[in-house]
Amino acid sequence: MKDLLQDPGLLRTDAYVNGDWLPGTSRSEVVNPATDAVVADVAELTRVEAARGIEAARDAFPDWSAMTAKERSDILRRWADLMLDHADDLATILTAEMGKPLAEARGEIGYGASFFHWFAEEARRVYGDTIPGHQRDKRILVLKQPIGVAASITPWNFPNAMIARKVAPALAAGCTFVARPSELTPLSALAMAELGERAGVPPGVFNVVTSTDAAAIGQEFCDNPIVRKLSFTGSTRVGQILMAQAAPQIMKLSLELGGNAPFIVFDDADLDAAVDGAVNAKFRNAGQTCVCANRIFAQAGIHDEFVARLSDRVRTLKTGDGSEPGVDIGPMITDAAVEKVQAHLADALGKGASIVGGGTDISQGGRFLKPTVLTGATGDMRLAREETFGPLAPVFRFDTEAEAISMANDTEFGLAAYFYARDISRVYRVMERLEYGMVGVNTGLISAAEAPFGGVKMSGLGREGSAYGIDEYLELKYACLSV
Ligand SMILES: NC(=O)c1ccc[n+]([C@@H]2O[C@H](COP(=O)([O-])OP(=O)(O)OC[C@H]3O[C@@H](n4cnc5c(N)ncnc54)[C@H](O)[C@@H]3O)[C@@H](O)[C@H]2O)c1
Numbered sequence: 167m168k169d170l171l172q173d174p175g176l177l178r179t180d181a182y183v184n185g186d187w188l189p190g191t192s193r194s195e196v197v198n199p200a201t202d203a204v205v206a207d208v209a210e211l212t213r214v215e216a217a218r219g220i221e222a223a224r225d226a227f228p229d230w231s232a233m234t235a236k237e238r239s240d241i242l243r244r245w246a247d248l249m250l251d252h253a254d255d256l257a258t259i260l261t262a263e264m265g266k267p268l269a270e271a272r273g274e275i276g277y278g279a280s281f282f283h284w285f286a287e288e289a290r291r292v293y294g295d296t297i298p299g300h301q302r303d304k305r306i307l308v309l310k311q312p313i314g315v316a317a318s319i320t321p322w323n324f325p326n327a328m329i330a331r332k333v334a335p336a337l338a339a340g341c342t343f344v345a346r347p348s349e350l351t352p353l354s355a356l357a358m359a360e361l362g363e364r365a366g367v368p369p370g371v372f373n374v375v376t377s378t379d380a381a382a383i384g385q386e387f388c389d390n391p392i393v394r395k396l397s398f399t400g401s402t403r404v405g406q407i408l409m410a411q412a413a414p415q416i417m418k419l420s421l422e423l424g425g426n427a428p429f430i431v432f433d434d435a436d437l438d439a440a441v442d443g444a445v446n447a448k449f450r451n452a453g454q455t456c457v458c459a460n461r462i463f464a465q466a467g468i469h470d471e472f473v474a475r476l477s478d479r480v481r482t483l484k485t486g487d488g489s490e491p492g493v494d495i496g497p498m499i500t501d502a503a504v505e506k507v508q509a510h511l512a513d514a515l516g517k518g519a520s521i522v523g524g525g526t527d528i529s530q531g532g533r534f535l536k537p538t539v540l541t542g543a544t545g546d547m548r549l550a551r552e553e554t555f556g557p558l559a560p561v562f563r564f565d566t567e568a569e570a571i572s573m574a575n576d577t578e579f580g581l582a583a584y585f586y587a588r589d590i591s592r593v594y595r596v597m598e599r600l601e602y603g604m605v606g607v608n609t610g611l612i613s614a615a616e617a618p619f620g621g622v623k624m625s626g627l628g629r630e631g632s633a634y635g636i637d638e639y640l641e642l643k644y645a646c647l648s649v
């Protein structure tokens with residue numbers, strides 16, 4: 167792997183605690199999902215060693231939080247600049263461990279760096295308040311102060327950006343941090359730590375504990391009284407586990423969980439734009455994103471034309487090893503992920519859906535699946551109620567606006583939704599009535615550091631990015647002065 171990198175020093179395989187690289191008492195393999203080749207052997211830390219990382223963050227907190235906002239801002243900006251300077255190497259590492267096409271991996275590095283740039287600016291705008299007193303001799307002050315030690319647990323599908331979206335606001339606020347990346351994709355987090363060290367992040371401020379024992383590390387994060395904030399991105403199932411485990415500590419939580427995004431195309435939509443949006447929203451990261459269009463709804467008047475145009479576009483998408491030029495759809499991350507998509511397809515076909523172009527098999531060998539459009543999808547199918555997390559685009563037909571909104575909202579999730587329409591009254595009505603944390607109107611790509619990313623209902627708590635994102639790592643203190 168190192169021979170593929172311009173800067174081999176970025177391929178770090180030891181855990182990073184208190185500025186030291188720890189080999190751990192054992193190692194675990196990171197495997198390329200496209201080839202099954204072993205990419206690296208990574209340090210396997212125990213729960214006790216993870217606690218060392220928490221203690222390092224505790225010990226680093228006083229000095230880090232005492233820095234001026236400008237001092238922290240400068241370090242975050244240097245970190246972002248280094249990530250962009252090394253984007254090609256970081257993308258090579260990311261594609262090797264996660265499988266996404268190199269172009270998407272480079273895009274993710276830019277997306278991750280954008281959070282460091284954004285919160286380098288937000289660091290200097292953590293303002294408090296003065297409030298007119300409730301008595302003549304009282305003065306009211308509101309201070310915003312960093313929570314303290316924050317911890318993160320993140321998924322495999324965006325191994326750089328999901329950590330950046332948490333570390334950047336945390337450190338900007340003055341918190342110190344312990345990250346536990348997915349066991350499937352730890353290398354991107356370790357490369358981030360290497361660049362953080364080069365950017366001047368002091369020892370103990372940012373720590374990366376690597377382990378395949380997710381439950382043990384998560385339990386340590388929830389049980390250890392030093393940890394005052396846990397930020398989790400992953401499935402709703404695990405989010406519920408962590409929320410319960412964190413309850414005894416009354417720990418502040420951010421939960422970025424599962425989704426079931428509707429993608430609605432109304433009769434008055436710009437169909438070419440809707441097709442572009444559907445391809446972006448459905449097939450980015452081979453359909454392995456929390457905001458992917460999981461259900462596509464097409465109004466009766468344009469249904470057949472939309473399906474025809476979408477299918478024509480999908481047929482041009484190339485499946486293959488993400489490190490190869492021109493590949494649009496990389497592998498699924500695991501065999502279990504392949505099995506889930508195949509199970510959703512079989513269930514849908516068994517309940518009356520059809521693959522556009524015919525056939526019943528979407529396998530391309532190994533963990534590769536053919537991007538596929540289904541018609542005849544209905545609400546009783548598994549793919550209507552569960553995240554498919556793969557390149558399967560089920561199209562549901564609808565007649566009225568009210569029916570579309572009702573079907574779109576008929577889910578326990580509420581992360582992202584999308585719709586295409588040009589009538590401004592309809593745009594306002596639908597935008598207001600969709601029960602989601604984020605709505606894309608005439609666009610299939612909504613994620614940006616400038617915007618508050620997050621969901622409602624079973625899709626989580628809190629927001630990441632935007633000016634709101636730093637509040638997740640701050641506490642309000644009310645001071646009442648008698649004068
Ligand atoms: N809302 C968002 O921003 C967002 C972003 C990316 C992914 N996701 C969601 O994540 C899921 C896919 O990612 P995934 O398969 O890695 O999810 P996952 O919940 O299985 O795993 C997420 C992380 O939690 C760890 N984990 C698993 N069990 C744990 C436990 N008992 N205690 C502590 N940690 C544990 C995993 O090792 C991993 O690092 C999908 O549901 C997707 O929608 C949401």
Ligand SMILES: O=C[C@H](O)CS(=O)(=O)O
Pocket residue numbers: 323324327454455456457613
């Ligand atoms: O899958 C989860 C990510 O949050 C997707 S995005 O890149 O932030 O849209």
